[in-house]
Amino acid sequence: MKRKNNAFFRWFFGEEDTLIGKVEMKAQPEYEQKEGEIRELMEERAQLREQIYDVRDNTKLKLFHKMYNIAAVIFCITLISILLVNVSWLPHYGDGDNPVNNEVSARYIESGLQETGAVNIVTGMILDYRAFDTFGESNVLFIATVTVLILMRLDKEKKAPAKPGVEVYSKAEDDMTMTIAEAQANDRIYEPKNDAILQKVAGFLVPIIFIFGIYVVLNGHLSPGGGFSGGAIIGAGLILYLNAFGFEKTERFFTEKTYKWICFVALTFYCLAKSYSFFTGANHLESGIPLGTPGAIVSSGLILPLNICVGMVVACTMYAFYALFRKGGF
Amino acid sequence: MILEWIRFIVGTIILCCGLLIFALEVFGVFRFDFVLNRMHAAAMGDTLGIGISLIGLIIFSGFNFTSLKMFLVVIFLWFASPVSSHLIGRLEVTTDEELENYCEIEDNCQP
Amino acid sequence: MSPVLENAYHVVFVGALIFLAVMLIFCFIRAVRGPRVADRIVAVNMIGTIVMVIITILSLLLKEGYLADICIIYAMISFLAVIVLTKVYMGVYFEKKQKGEKK
Incomplete structure (x- = not known):
């Protein structure tokens, strides 16, 4: 969306406030303190x-x-x-006739493999029977990152000088916030100055970590793993790359735009894939995709794409937290 | 049948060697006086100990996918553990005030 | 496999696990006692490596193949932890020095 030069965009980007001088009906008198008030x-x-x-x-x-x-x-x-x-009145742990071992869990265990097609019952449960809960969790991760972004983000350029007529609420020497340029200069003392050993080894190990993370994500329905743990591994790989090579090289392929687009595409795809049943009358939560043979990678319907979406969101969240706390930006 | 017993005995011997190396490592970490010596003992013991122990366990489990994953662990650790000890050594050298008393540092080293 | 062999495997695995658990407690003592920061980071790294061997032995004892995946993940995370910790502590030291010089 290109930025046009009309009043909306000028207000949106903070350059002009359309309400200054137009709200009050008449100018307010100066505040004088009466004598009795001090006493x-x-x-x-x-x-x-x-x-x-x-x-x-x-x-x-x-x-x-x-x-x-x-x-x-x-x-x-x-x-x-x-x-x-x-607590002492609760039943024994693992007893046969506990209320938790009711028909719901029996149904999941017995016909889990048949209805979802996933060999790993847990993945079949969180991404097929209870897919909306997982959708909410991915959204919570995204909201958490946005909150941290609001609180910890630093301004790009210098802080704007005080315009005449606008009150400044803090003195210049008390202002403790930093700009991004200052934060980067501050960060130089943290980096061990381009350690050659670390860079060589990271150049060899980071692809291995990525491939392993992708393996864990894709095998979510066959063995323990899935989107959440695989996403954490990919995030760890990104953090290792950032630590070894510094911020400028990482910004070549992972900027704020990348983060926004990845999260947007992943969450929208998840939403559309699992909420079509609202439009088709919500009679059955089945998808039209055939289930395939259990035990193959391409099986169990929608679980594989949803695992990939969840993995992407988790990886971006982990890297975003680290970068925001360390530098105040992407 | 005999093959199974041979595999068991060879695997046990190698695994016991690995555990012995771990014991020596822990003993070394306790007995040395200076931090850099302790770090050296830990780095050597870690890398060699886990290499030999996991080779013993690979012999135990035979020729399947699990063995391949264990071999991948060994490769990853043989790359990553020396780098960790290098970074810890660097931390120690830059933050220690009295390093000159018991250690020789060459002139053109940068922290 | 004959039951004698199975029993032998069981004894060897459980013995190794107990031995490694005792080593782990000693590493904890070093982590708590060590006078400098580098001691503690070294001890935590050792604890991570010993836990990796424990997980691998467990995966053979319980005959579940996927526990070896956890081993690789643990190796990656402990490596990353050492890198970030050393970076943070060097930065803290330099910051204190700069503040000391400014005063």
């Missing part, structure tokens, strides 16, 4: 100091503080004992 303020402060903060002279306050500590301890002990008594 009232001092009286209020003295009253507060006497009744709430003065522990030495006020005997009622001392007693209250002591009783508060004792009451807190008694309350905690009571609560803990109630919870422990409740």
Whole structure:
């Protein structure tokens, strides 16, 4: 989407505020403090100091503080004992007729292989019977990264100088935020200055890590693994590359745009693949894709593409957390 | 039948050698006085110990996919463990104030 | 396989596991006691390597082939941990030195 030069885009990118000077009906008078107010303020402060903060002279306050500590301890002990008594009434772990071994889990174990086509029942459960929960989890990962981005991102260029007429709420020497250029200069003391041994070995090991991560993702329905653990491995490979080669080389192939596009494509594909049943009347949660022979890689319907989507989101999340905490940007 | 017993005995001997190397490594880490010596003992013991132990376990399990994965572990560790000890040594050299007292550093070394 | 051989395998595996567990406790002692930071990083690396051998022995004891995958993952993660830890501690040291010089 190209950026055009109309009022919406100027407001969107923060260059012009269309509401300045247009909101108030008339100018506000300057604030003058009346004489009686100062005396009232001092009286209020003295009253507060006497009744709430003065522990030495006020005997009622001392007693209250002591009783508060004792009451807190008694309350905690009571609560803990109630919870422990409740726990002792639970049935034995692994008993046959526990409420958890009901028909739902029996159905999953018996006809799991038949209905989902996955040899690994756990993957069949989280990506076929309960696919919406996994969708929510992937979204939670994405939201977490966006939250960290809002809090920890640093400005690219210098901080904007104060425009006339706009109040500045902090003095210049108290401002502790950094720009990205300053953060990069700060980061030089952390890097061990292009260690040649580490670079050679990382150049050999990072492809191995990626291939192994892809193997774990693709074999989610045959052996323990799947999207989450495979994505973590790929993220670890990216972190190793970043540590060995520095930020400039990593930005050649992984920028913020890459991150946005990968997450967008993965989550949208997941959403469309599993929510078509809303449009077809929600009668059966089946897909039209045939299940194939169990034990082959290309089998079990939609589980393989969904594993890949989840893996991509997890890998991007891991790398994004590390880069944001270290440098304040991608 | 005899082949199975030979495989068992050879595998046990090699595995015991590997465990012995681990024992020597832990003993060395406790008895040395300086940090760099301890790191040296740990690095040697780790790499050799896991190599020999995993070769013994490969002999135990025979010729299948699991053995291939164990061999991959050995290759990965033989590349990665020396680099870890190099980085730890570098950390020690740059942060130790009294290194000159008991160690010789050449002139054109950069931290 | 004859039951004698099976029993022998079981004894060897369990003996090796107990021996390695004792080694692990000694490594913990070094991690807690070591006077410098590098001692602790070395001890954590050793604990990781010993745990890798334990996982491999377990995968042969329980006859499940996929536990060897966990071994590779553990190796990668412990290697990465050492790299990031050394980088962080060197950075902390240099920062303190810079602050000391500025004052």
